[in-house]
Amino acid sequence: MTPLHYYLLLSALIFCIGLAGALARRNAILVLVGIELMLNAANLNFIAFWRYLPADAAVTGLMFVIFSIAVAAAEAAVGLALIISIYRHYKTVNLDKVDSLKG
Amino acid sequence: MILEIVKSFFVMIGKALADQPDAKGNFLDALPESIRAIVSVLLSIVPIMVGFPLLFALTTLLERKGLGRIQNRLGPNRVGKWGILQPVADGLKMVTKEDIVPRNADKLIHFLAPVVLVIPTMLAFAVIPVGRNLVPIDMDAGILFFFAIGASTELTIFMAGWSSRNKYSLLGAMRAIAQMVSYEIPLILSSVAVLMIVGSLSLVDIVNYQDGFIFGFIPRWTVFTPWGLAGCIMFLIAALAESNRSPFDIPEAESEIIAGHLTEYSGFKYALFFLAEYLGMFAISGLGVTLFLGGWHAPFPGLNFVPTYLWFIGKLMLIVCLFIWIRGTLPRLRVDQLLNFAWKFMLPLSLINLVSAAAWHFSAVWDFTGGILVRWMLSAVIIGFPYAWLGRGLAGDKKITLRTYRYAD
């Protein structure tokens, strides 16, 4: 049986890979990909803790993950709709060029 | 010891063919300890991997002969008596054809797409109860597994269309994915009505619920209730759309966008796509049989001596013949008609079907004489009235008149 901290370290690693990608890439869609990776890493954390702690009648960890998956899907849909709308206006999704609000 | 193993092997085959429970037990006990797990897994997998492709070969022949007869011509009849060896000839042709890959194609994804498509399609057979004791895995969340595996085949169609670097492939792949995603919702919602009434996601539980007979001769299958009938029809329509078959075969019909996402595939890779399409059709028909047509149960009380897997395969081939009949009869839908049909007609109706199923379930306490007739009428009206109203409303101002024929003379 793998110890709990292996799962937590893996979750932290995936979170930081997502964070690095979201900060370093300049395509808006890849930033969204990084955000999805971060959400998934948090889900893995929840499930790992839920498994390794004593059982409770209200399966809280599992419920949280189910709602988190639903929310992430909704957020991906709206985010990608926004990106398509931005593309239609600026003709590019390069985040370095979409900066007309910059001071 | 080898003699023991061979003898218990044949005993196991006899037990499995005669529907006895736990056929594998004695055979596995006769084997040495180390290979027991692997042999157990192989015993579950090999019949599926051998049986369903054989059924696929038979179905390609049946389809070509059937379509030929519907179109007033003979099907293939050169290769064996009545064309029986035609699938063998087709297989040899596919294997020996030259495998052409376009120069600009993305080679890795172009190679992986058919391989990755066949894997989930074969995985889907793992939860379907083929006989009384013949389900490879009895999962608690069986239907969720099936739909999840079905949803992951859509990405491979995109891989196939995009890696060919061909405008028409890409367009065909986009249309195919839009169609598959749109029809997933009526597919899942029409099966949720059954899940609601049975109370479990496990396919074995669903088949066990449909045991028994009402009035002594009507089987307790879900299709014999109003919400079950409507659900079965919607499930089969959505299954046709998910397998990209006529009348929903815009993605791959020859007179359309060449062959859509399959344009740049030849030889064995095309055979893999073909195999995956038919296996997908079998898997979804198998699910339809399990949910609506009573799984492996016999239709009349006296026929229990026939083994249960023969009933299952018989019902499966019935649905496949229905699909072939529909292919030969109905014209193809245009892609916007297809999508309108999914979102504006099937989705509201499958939601109303849930209400109808709930009405049936909660009126089960009406057990006065003639109560079952009243319950039937209530559920039928709940689903039938919106069906008629929506159908007329969506037809718009197109006047559909009586068909007249003009013959040349």
Add this chain to the structure above:
Amino acid sequence: MPIAFAIIAALTVVSAVAAMSLRNLVHCALCLAVAFAGLAALYLQLGAPFAGWAQVLVYIGAVAILIVFAILLTRSDAPSQPTFSRSWIVGVAVALVVFVILARAISSSSPVHNISEAPERPEPTIKAIGNQLMTRYILPLEAMGLLLTAATIGAVIIAMREPKPADAERKQNPS
């Protein structure tokens, strides 16, 4: 069994790194789908089959396809764009610092190290999950329904093509 965990974890990490660093956007999206599959395998290994198959159904079957469609609809024809922003090293450095902090917190936490193996307990059945959803978590469930409805309608409205004034005029006088 650590060997299964090691293989699945390696696959997930490699595909996550590939998803964030490849040049070709569609390859990134496909590697992301592989990462999602790896995570679903981890959920299954941790004894949560409902979450695992829901992850496959929602993420691989819907979110990955959405991302792929968005990549195709926002392609520009200038192929030689540098893929990383000018200050990419700062982003990677920040992520590295965050990882070091998290790793130190995990390694030095005694409650985590006291739990060395998972308690033997039966998997929660779907019936139990359904019961909880309908009794204890009914309010979040309804809120989720509203959220998904609002998100669907919102996404359709945002991505819809605005009718330009010229089109509206052309519709007025079809001559």
